[in-house]
Amino acid sequence: MQESYDFAIIGSGPSGSVLAHYLTQAGAQCVMLEAGKALDKRTYPKNELHANSQLMWNGGMDTSQDAQLLFLRGKVLGGGSVINQCLLDRFDALALEDWQAKSTVDWHQLADFERHYNEVESHLCLHHFTDDEHQRNAQLFMQGLDQCGMKWTRLRRGQNNCGHNAKTGQRNDCMQCLNGCVRDAKQSMPVTFLRKARQQGLALLTEFNVTQVIHGQHFVTVFGEQQGQPRQIRARHCIMAAGAIGSTELLLKSGFSSSLPALGQGFTCHPQLMNIGLFDEPVDAHLGTFQSVKSDEPQFRQQGFKLENVFAGPIAIAMLKPGFGQEHQDFMQKYRHMACIEVAVRDATEGQIRLNNKGELVIDKRLQPADLQRAQAGLNAVERVFDAVGAQSVLKSPFSFGLHLMGGCTMGEGVHNSVVNSDFGVWGYDRLSIADSSIFPNAPGINPSLTIMAMAHRASEVLLAKYPCRSQYTRHIPAQDRSDLVLESVTETKTVVLKSAAEKSTLANASAKKMKLKSEGNKVTTEV
Ligand SMILES: Cc1cc2nc3c(=O)[nH]c(=O)nc-3n(C[C@H](O)[C@H](O)[C@H](O)COP(=O)(O)OP(=O)(O)OC[C@H]3O[C@@H](n4cnc5c(N)ncnc54)[C@H](O)[C@@H]3O)c2cc1C
Structure with missing residues (x-):
């Protein structure tokens, strides 16, 4: 049975959920298609291994072609917002000036973003960490930065009343944030925009893997599989919000590359390196707020990296130490004595998302000399900070994680060097838009989620201006449009x-x- 809607939204991450909220609020009939499961605080996995296998694409084992970069991307209702740390930053002038230089899009400037940031932030609880919330890992990081004369600032996180452990005296004390928040405190999409969209009538189909999108004259038809059954959905307009890899892969597999030469280009990922400092004293970086401070040093921003305190569960930490046997066991026995500082690189070189000759996804992304130079500058800063506070030794990360996945369908001013125009429309396809992180023109070097939400808000305005009837599909759409609904390429x-x-x-x-x-x-x- 084929179903018809005003808007089909593919993906339920920050982009898809914000769009769903504003479109349903305006009365549009929307369906959201999400490949992942609808889990919640009662059903989120309770350990690291299950978190990777149940909440991420390919069990959290997507890698670049040379296997030097590991990419993590959410496959669950709420997308990356369920597995992320929800640090919500606005872009600075540098990021947007670089965007405008690359894209030539006139609204890529701070003044234009401000009202979108204000709007989406008004739906979120935002928390600045306070002095009494910094645990020992953060304190060592702050002391080290101070002693090296480097500036730092407190992180801002989307969280609402994250609890207080009376026994330990600590807030944010469960460290399950990256497995799906078990307190509904983290401001992920299922407890914010998506919840509102569902209350406003969003039709939600989970475990629905979209396999192909066909653009027709009057409708877009979305093909997929839901729990093993083939499904088709039809909408007047389709919005791709499947993330940088998801949206790009879907368009490539749907055969759009012949008319979109830039499809798959411009992929970036903010490579992140977790570095361990070993201390005589117990640090207990796994207790309390495991991420609360970042560097705020202008020279770091110019050099293309930032530092943050961070930590992880034993499986992720074990992966940082090459080797086996006794040596590895000795290392893991020092878990309580580990402090951790992450270098997040603003990558300067773009990769490519493509299909190989078997039609399988390939991510070509290598760190080039310019990126390695930025990473090295960050690692040097980490060594100085750890030295200043008396670390016994420092273990530098043997590989990088890509957590902020961007590009592949970049926004720009022409079909030869971009995939979408400044109004989020795919060049040459009137009924297809993209509004997720795949449209980023280059890497901003700043946490992307808030800007993804801000752009999704802008995209909703563009779409509501284009389809002014924006009303319940079956009740108010004019007769001419209803004839489209009834008659176009019905297959059953x-x-x-x-x-x-x-x-x-x-x-x-x-x-x-x-x-x-x-x-x-x-x-x-x-x-x-
Ligand atoms: C461990 C981790 C920590 C992070 N921490 C932060 C942070 O603190 N701050 C920050 O700003 N960012 C953070 N990020 C990044 C942030 O989560 C992402 O940038 C953001 O979620 C991207 O939003 P999106 O809407 O573009 O795509 P996504 O959130 O990736 O959502 C896309 C959705 O589309 C679905 N989908 C994909 N393909 C299909 C298909 N074919 N059919 C149906 N559905 C499909 C996916 O399952 C997914 O649910 C982190 C990421 C990770 C992995």
Whole structure:
């Protein structure tokens, strides 16, 4: 059975959920298609291994072609917002000036973003960490930065009343944030924008893996599989919000590359390196707020990196130490004595998302000399900070994680060097838009989620201006549009209840051209 909507939104991460909220609020009939499961605080996995296998694409083992970069991307209702740390930063002037230089899009400037940031922030609880929330890892980081004369600032996180452990005296004390928040405190999409969209009538189909998008004259048809069953959804407009890799892969697999030469280009990921300092004293970096401070040093920003205190569960920490056996075991026994500082690189070189000759996804992304230079500058700063506070030794990360995945369908001013125009429309395809991190023109070097949400808000305004009826699909759409709904390329038998003589005659005229029509009272059955 094929279903029809005003808007089909593919993906439920920050981009898809914000769009769903604003479009349903305006009365549009929307369906959201999400490949992941609808989990919640009662059903999120309770350990690291299950978190990777149940919440991430390919069990959290997507790598670059040379296996030097590991990419993590959410596959669950809420997308990356369920597995991320929810640090929500606005872009600075440098990031947006660089965007504008690359994209030439006139609204890529701070003044234009401000009202979108204000709007989406008004739906979120934002928390600045306070002095009493810094645990020992953060304190060592702050002391080290102070002693090296480097500036730092407190992180801002989307969280609402993250609890207080009476025994330890600590807030943010469960460290499960990256497995899905078990307190509904983290401001992920299922407890913020998505919840509102569902209350406003969003149709939600989870475990629905979209496999192909076909752009028609009057509709976009989305093909996929839901729990093993083939499904088709039709909408007047389709919005891709499947993330940088997801949206790009889907367009490549749907055959758009011949008309979009820039499809797959411009992939970036902010490579992150976790570095361990070993201390004589127990640090207990796994207790309390495991991420609360970042560097705020202008020279670091110019050099293309930032530092943050961070920590992880034992599986992720074990991966940082190459080797096996006794040496590895000795290292892991020092878990309580580890402090950790992460270098996040603003990558300067773009990779490419493509399909190989078997039609499989390939991510070509190598750190080039310019990126390695930035990473090295960050690692040097980490060594200085750890030395200043008396670390016994420092273990530098043997590989990088890509957590902020961007580009592949970049926004720009022409079809030869971009995939979407400044109004989020895919070049040459009137009924297809993209609003997720795949449209980023280059790497900003700043946490991306808030800007993804801000851009999704802007995209919703563009779409609502384009489809001014924006009303309940079946109730208010003009007769002309309803004839599209009834007649375009129907592949199965469909029964439609006609309310008026005008509708009946529209249907009859159109059907004379395309279809066989059987009429019985006010019920009409069409067959291709
Ligand atoms: C461990 C980790 C920590 C992070 N921490 C932060 C942070 O603190 N601050 C920050 O700003 N960012 C952070 N990020 C990054 C942030 O989460 C992402 O940038 C953001 O979620 C991207 O939003 P999106 O809407 O573009 O895509 P996503 O959030 O990736 O959502 C895309 C959705 O589309 C679905 N999808 C994909 N393909 C299909 C298909 N074919 N059919 C159906 N559905 C599909 C996916 O399952 C997914 O749910 C972190 C990421 C990770 C992994």
